[in-house]
Amino acid sequence: MRTIKEGSPYPRGASFDGKGTNFALFSDHASSVTLCLFNKDGSSETERIQLKECTNGVWHGYLDDIKPGQLYGYRVDGSWAPTEGQRFNQNKLLLDPYARKLSGAIKWDDSLYGYTISDAADADLTMDERDSASFMPKAIVIDPATLVKSKKPNIRWPKTIIYEAHVKGLTMQHPLIPHDIRGTFAALSDSALISHLQKIGITAIELLPIHAFSQDRHLLEKNLANYWGYNTLSFFAPEPDYMNSGELEEIAKTVDTLHQAGIEVILDVVYNHTCEGNHLGPTLSFKGIDNLSYYRELPGNPRYYDNLTGCGNALNTSHPKVLQMVMDSLRMWATVYGIDGFRFDLALTLGRNENGFSRDHALFHAMLQDPILTKCKLIAEPWDVGPGGFQLGSFPPGFSEWNGDYRDVTREFWTGKEGTLSKFANRFAASSDLFNEQHRRPWSSVNFITAHDGFTLHDLVSYNEKHNDANGEDSNDGANDNRSWNCGAEGETDSTEINALRSQQKRNFLATLFLSQGIPMLLAGDELNNSQSGNNNTYCQDNEIGWVNWDKADDSLIDFVGDLAALRKEHNAISRAEFLTGKLNEQGNSDVSWFNVNGEAMSDEQWNDPNNKAVVVKFVSKDKNECAVLVCINASHVEVEAKLPDDDQHKWKQLIDSTLSEADTTAQTAIKLAPRSLRIYESNTPT
Template identity: 80%
Template sequence: MSTLKEGRPYPRGAHFDGKGTNFALFSDHASSVTLCLFDAQGESETERVTLKECTNGVWHGYLEGIKPGQLYGYRVDGVWAPAEGLRFNHNKLLLDPYARKLSGQIKWDNALFGYTISDDPDADLHMDERDSAKFMPKAIVVKPDVLTKSPKPDIRWPKTIIYEAHVRGLTMQHPLIPNDIRGTFAALSDSAIISHLQRIGVTAIELMPIHAFAQDRHLLDRNLSNYWGYNTLAYFAPEPSYLGSGALEEIAKTVDALHDAGIEVILDVVYNHTCEGNHLGPTLCWKGIDNLSYYKELPGNPRYYDNLTGCGNALNTSHPKVMQMIMDSLRLWASVYGVDGFRFDLALTLGRNENGFNRDHALFHAMLQDPILTRCKLIAEPWDVGPGGFQLGSFPPGFSEWNGDYRDVTRQFWAGKEGMLSRFASRFAASSDLFNDQHRRPWSSVNFITAHDGFTLHDLVSYNEKHNEANGENNQDGANDNHSWNCGHEGETDQEDILALRAQQKRNFLTTLFLSQGIPMLLAGDELNNSQQGNNNAYCQDNEIGWVNWENADDALIDFVGELARLRKEHNAISRAEFVTGKLNEHGNSDVAWFNVNGEPMSNEDWNDPCNKAMAVKFVPPDKTGHAILVMLNASHVTVPARIPYCDSYDWKLLLDTPLKPIPNQQGEELVLEPRSIYVYEGRLISR
């Protein structure tokens, strides 16, 4: 028997001090908490220790001789009254919410549920007395933290270019990565991946969820899996399958390697809900530890959860201990593993209280005042499925936001929809109508055309309809309105004219993305012509559908993306730190000017003409040493006669064009804009 001492209530979790381990678990409504120790295989429970001390709702105790590598879990006892939101069941082994590393996977069995499963509509009210320990993963006591060593790149927001990727999906099919590390953090640090990221010029890689997550039982039954990982099981532990070596240091080494290459690391984090589902979900952790504290219950009926996320439950971020758990998790990943930023999935849920969404929610204030997190990039996904579930532009200063309206408007504009010119111009100029208040900056808008959720860029120009049959839901899942256009043929084709048009549309989308004010986010594989075979909801496709296909890589497209990244980094006119407003600089040039195709300032008639799909915009840098950028666009299906706007301060030089048919540089000279085309010019000040 291990000798139990009083221990400390903080830090929570299991902490080894060189001689023994302190255990601390929050449960405000429990009557007792038992620490369960297991053998090295996690199969036999070797000892149970009742934690006798409870300080401010935190149960704690110190055990001498308990070292790193020890497997453990908890049993928490209290009132079983599901109708009142109390779901304590000491028969269920529970994972430590602060577990730093996991051993084993969930083995689905009805014993994992706190109630006895049956067809009875009140089944969840009846306690199940089977022991769940042999079906549960176990937490592992780890040695003291090993910090990352390389300095952070500290890329300024205006120069940030984000690359959204999946640890497994990005690396599984790369021909130069050794088979034994594909799909792991180690693969991300391979020179093949890093050299590619440098070639295309991105400054940050945003990783889809890497917190340990649960595999859905219903997906496994269909021989599918929760590939994306938006189903968190542990906020402090990495997904075990992403550790090729099995060591936590693998993450730090990968972050160091990316930092050495000048690339920041942003994590997509899911603090809005957990993998325990609704009232009929399993009892794995929070539900059995303190259901009333951890989750938002349905007002007036705590038997049920307030399902603001569409995933069955929502964490109660207004509870101070839940808020502390989130903050502790964020600080761990930022300080121990050296992560540079976070993208908050369904961030609207994080800011909800009893009155709905509140941009002044205490959790947001906690993040924005934290000395570690204030040095991180914080990005919100500004929607959920609750009331008023779309709040783009509503987050407090200090947060950037995924701009879903940018995605939709840009897709519609290049698909040729009428009446989009004015809306497109607003999105192209960093959506100041949404973000330019309270001293927010253009980088408040994270612009994207494709993301993990939806079509890839290749599929966006190849399919009018989703093709999700492989998901096993009769093609009923995924968005129906994708604002896509297949260029005249559904799916893959050998028709050269269609292939040429699709290639040009890809260049149009990419050029728009990289030249827009705000922050560009590129979906991994879009620079490679990656396809998901028309699947716009590949969340369960841990296979060739969901993985990036490197075999079809187009060197010309890769280099085109690299050139766009170089232009963005070199030209402050398009990577501005302030919103463009039309104000004049010292040379009498406004920071932005909009022109019709005749080279004249846009009139109200031009803006309001629903058939007008062509224009030009000039961006002027904030410093007199920089160069202006002129962008001429034609989203129509016909050629459009045009003139380069006359700007007597500048000498224009064509930098790139998406039809790959260069046109004249001279101001005032007549030219023709090809159908569905963009032309980008650099303007150098003329000496006087």
């Protein structure tokens, strides 16, 4: 019989030390914890070993002869009392929350549920006694010493340009990437893809969830898939389908290759909920290990979950051991794989306690004092579906935030909505009304026009309505308020005039994004005219609908994005490290000046004029050796004659015109701005 030693309660998970493996699992309410060992392919359970030691709620034990490659899981016993929030069921094999690598995938079967499935209203109160091991993925003991470490680029926030992408979707249809690695981490390090990212000036690629996630049963039954991956199964293990080699080193090597190319890697992480769903969901890990500790229950009725996320459950980040798990996960990805930053999905949930959201939540304090995480870029999605579920601008200094209001206002402005000029100017100037407090910086605002959730840029100018028929939900899914404009025809058209207008609108949106103060985030494929055929919710479309179509690439649009990125990197007046003040500097110049089409300073009346859709903006860097930048904007449907600001010392050189007219390098005092167009000028001498 195998001898188990006392072991240690920390680190949690399975830790190989070169000789044997320590196992540690947190369950504050369990009566017993059993370690289950499996053969190499996970088809047979070979041994059960009870962990007899429990220290501060962590069950632990050490086995001398357990080496990397060993498959394992847990069975946890305790009270079966769903009305009290207890859902222990030792018949269910449970995945280690700290598993670093997985073998196999979920094979959906009724035995994966802790209760016996039926149509009864109280079905979840009856324990199911079937063994679920045959249908569960298993954790694998790994040797952490084999992973590669990389030197991070450490791109300064003001010079950051983010590219939001899906590991699979970005690479599946790339014509130059070998077929056998498409859809995997290995494809992200392909030279053809990296060359493209460099050409368009990307400094950071933000990846949709790569944590191991579940393929939802109801989606598979409809021949669909959990494509986006926002239903986490494990916070420490990568999604196996994204590893071409099957080895963890593939991720670290990919990150290292991107780093060598000067590109940082940011992960979209989902610590707000898990794939176990509500009280009728499966028992795969946390629910069976310690339901009361890991999840938020409804106050006064712990049978049900406090569904702050809209996904059935919410992690209880107020519990110290759950908070510790999140921190351990973040530190692992940052140190072992070299990840440069994290975008926190539904981050509002992470900062909730019994009194609602708090920017002073213990988890935020833990992140912001951590010597590893404070060097990472931390980006919050500042909303969830709970009470007071939109808190843009409310996160503590040290966090940047997805600026959903920037997206909405910018769309409204360029689609011609009246009365939006003043709001647009605020968002264009880094939303200082939301972020300029407690010494926060302009990069607190992550600006975007489009993201994975919603229309692509091409579809934004091609559809008035969503077209989500392929999702099988009668188009009841996805946002209804898209603030889009099809330019005169719904969907694809042969009209030369409409297509020309759509192309110009794309350039207007892109130029606005790259010229705005704050941090630009570009959706992968927007520079390629990528379309999802009007589907604004491709979460379940792991196919050509959801994948980036490289065949539609327009070299002129790619070059346009590259020019904008180069302009942004070159001019500190645009990529500022400080909020704009409007005050005069030592040279007598203001860092920002707003002019009407007559070349005069904008008045309050003009800002509030609902019909005014044109403005001229002058940006001046605090660097006296840098040239000023002039942005001329006309979002109206008619041509506007605009007088350039009087400047005896400087003349203006045209750099970019969204109509793609030939650049006029001669000095001009007045210009004709075409309908729905934008021009960028540079002073011929430093300010």
